[in-house]
Amino acid sequence: MEYADAQAGATEPAVTLPEELHKDLGWLLGQALHGFLLAAQTAVGEFPGGLRGFQVLSATAGGCERNQLEVARRLGVDRSVMVRLVDDLERGTLVRRCPDPADRRARIVRPTEAGLARLRDVTARLRLAEQQLLAPLTAQEQISFSDALRRVVAGVLSAGVPPVPDPVAAQGPCPGATA
Amino acid sequence: MEYADAQAGATEPAVTLPEELHKDLGWLLGQALHGFLLAAQTAVGEFPGGLRGFQVLSATAGGCERNQLEVARRLGVDRSVMVRLVDDLERGTLVRRCPDPADRRARIVRPTEAGLARLRDVTARLRLAEQQLLAPLTAQEQISFSDALRRVVAGVLSAGVPPVPDPVAAQGPCPGATA
DNA sequence: TATTGTTATACTCTATAACTATA
DNA sequence: TATAGTTATAGAGTATAACAATA
Numbered sequence: 001m002e003y004a005d006a007q008a009g010a011t012e013p014a015v016t017l018p019e020e021l022h023k024d025l026g027w028l029l030g031q032a033l034h035g036f037l038l039a040a041q042t043a044v045g046e047f048p049g050g051l052r053g054f055q056v057l058s059a060t061a062g063g064c065e066r067n068q069l070e071v072a073r074r075l076g077v078d079r080s081v082m083v084r085l086v087d088d089l090e091r092g093t094l095v096r097r098c099p100d101p102a103d104r105r106a107r108i109v110r111p112t113e114a115g116l117a118r119l120r121d122v123t124a125r126l127r128l129a130e131q132q133l134l135a136p137l138t139a140q141e142q143i144s145f146s147d148a149l150r151r152v153v154a155g156v157l158s159a160g161v162p163p164v165p166d167p168v169a170a171q172g173p174c175p176g177a178t179a
Numbered sequence: 180m181e182y183a184d185a186q187a188g189a190t191e192p193a194v195t196l197p198e199e200l201h202k203d204l205g206w207l208l209g210q211a212l213h214g215f216l217l218a219a220q221t222a223v224g225e226f227p228g229g230l231r232g233f234q235v236l237s238a239t240a241g242g243c244e245r246n247q248l249e250v251a252r253r254l255g256v257d258r259s260v261m262v263r264l265v266d267d268l269e270r271g272t273l274v275r276r277c278p279d280p281a282d283r284r285a286r287i288v289r290p291t292e293a294g295l296a297r298l299r300d301v302t303a304r305l306r307l308a309e310q311q312l313l314a315p316l317t318a319q320e321q322i323s324f325s326d327a328l329r330r331v332v333a334g335v336l337s338a339g340v341p342p343v344p345d346p347v348a349a350q351g352p353c354p355g356a357t358a
Numbered sequence: 359t360a361t362t363g364t365t366a367t368a369c370t371c372t373a374t375a376a377c378t379a380t381a
Numbered sequence: 382t383a384t385a386g387t388t389a390t391a392g393a394g395t396a397t398a399a400c401a402a403t404a
Contacts, residue, residue: 024237025309026215026230028328033208035335040205051205058203069385078373083387105380105385130204136334137327145327148316149207152324155315156214248362257396262364284362284403 032133039129044122048088052077054126056085057094057119060109067106068097094118211312218308223301227267231256233305235264236273236298239288246285247276273297 040051047053052075059071066074072082086109089095094115100106111119134142219230226232231254238250245253251261265288268274273294279285290298313321 024234024305025312025325025328026212026219026305027234028325028332029208029212029215031332031335032328033205033212035332035338036205036208055203055206067385079386080374080388081372100385103381103385105378107386126203126205132338133204133331133335136330141323141327144320144323145331146204146207148320148324148327149204149211151315152312153207153210153214156210156312159214159311246362258363259365259397260395282362282404286363 036129036133039132040126043125043129047122048092048094049085052081053085053089053094054119054122056082056109057089057111057115058123060095061111061116061119065100065108065110067100067103067108069106071109089115215308215312218311219305222304222308226301227271227273228264231260232264232268232273233298233301235261235288236268236290236294237302239274240290240295240298244279244287244289246279246282246287248285250288268294 037051044051044054049056055075056071059074060066068082068086069079072079075082077085086095086097089109090097093112095109095111097107098110100108134145137145216230223230223233228235234254235250238253239245247261247265248258251258256264265274265276268288269276272291274288274290276286277289279287313324316324
């Protein structure tokens with residue numbers, strides 16, 4: 001109930017959370033996400049597919065070839081949504097659809113030079129937005145919080161709960177690419 | 180980067196998070212929220228307005244009188260949405276719309292006996308869902324995590340970022356009711 | 359004139375189902 | 382027959398604007 005009065009580098013609360021909600025984990029997560037999305041949106045500014053578009057671009061820049069469906073599954077979005085997302089990115093010349101010589105049905109999504117540059121820039125901006133969100137926590141607390149959050153999400157993904165439509169995503173960094 | 184291998188009472192990760200996302204705070208928050216919502220939904224089962232309906236009911240049961248608009252602002256939902264929400268709850272006889280003698284425009288949303296009972300039941304179920312979500316963390320970590328999350332949200336609410344359409348919500352528990 | 363509750367409308371996001379071209 | 386990509390459509394959810402009753 002009572003916070004231990006942040007130790008350092010923290011902006012004091014100053015705001016009392018609504019009585020019947022401050023214990024509601026779902027509400028807290030939603031508000032935190034909402035706050036981050038707003039901060040990120042203003043930080044990123046105009047971006048082809050919004051934050052989703054950024055994630056797509058990010059997924060194609062890992063150094064390994066991925067076609068639309070692989071990216072879609074990895075991000076947990078539908079194929080049909082991915083089409084629009086890649087459309088937007090391609091219109092902004094941030095990625096290109098390249099034919100896959102091994103499977104003529106597939107279109108490999110490859111980042112352009114401009115895309116990679118944009119990716120670096122936006123990534124930096126997003127990191128600032130994250131810092132802004134976590135500002136109320138000390139440096140040590142930020143690490144603990146992020147680590148705990150990662151483990152919670154890992155739990156969600158491994159639990160029966162299907163986090164993304166297809167958990168195919170859970171592979172290593174790259175290795176068995178198009179295979 | 181490397182987790183310190185959960186100390187106790189924690190289900191080990193077992194799942195590798197997608198490379199380019201496990202550092203993305205927004206994605207992590209979204210997945211955590213998604214996991215909670217699914218767990219909560221199945222835990223709560225059929226409820227008039229879904230989880231939103233539950234929040235409305237919860238907001239009316241604090242012991243102080245609130246009309247629709249006050250509840251709406253407190254929860255950050257639109258007036259027009261609140262109408263449907265209260266409609267659903269009233270149809271399920273969980274709340275009643277009572278005239279406010281002090282202001283004949285307003286309708287005080289008052290929980291029924293059945294509503295209060297249902298509230299207690301669902302609250303308990305939700306607490307289980309939360310425990311399920313936080314299971315990967317030790318008891319101590321759960322406390323630290325929740326506390327950090329609360330402070331992050333408090334920061335969001337106090338920051339320039341408007342968390343809910345109208346920050347009127349930030350009042351004490353009850354005191355100046357209808358005034 | 360401003361505000362509460364209400365209704366109707368429009369807009370966004372997502373999910374589903376088809377259709378094509380390949381495999 | 383199954384799969385990658387595409388397109389069109391329907392549904393949920395939300396936001397906006399207008400209206401009636403009251404302040």
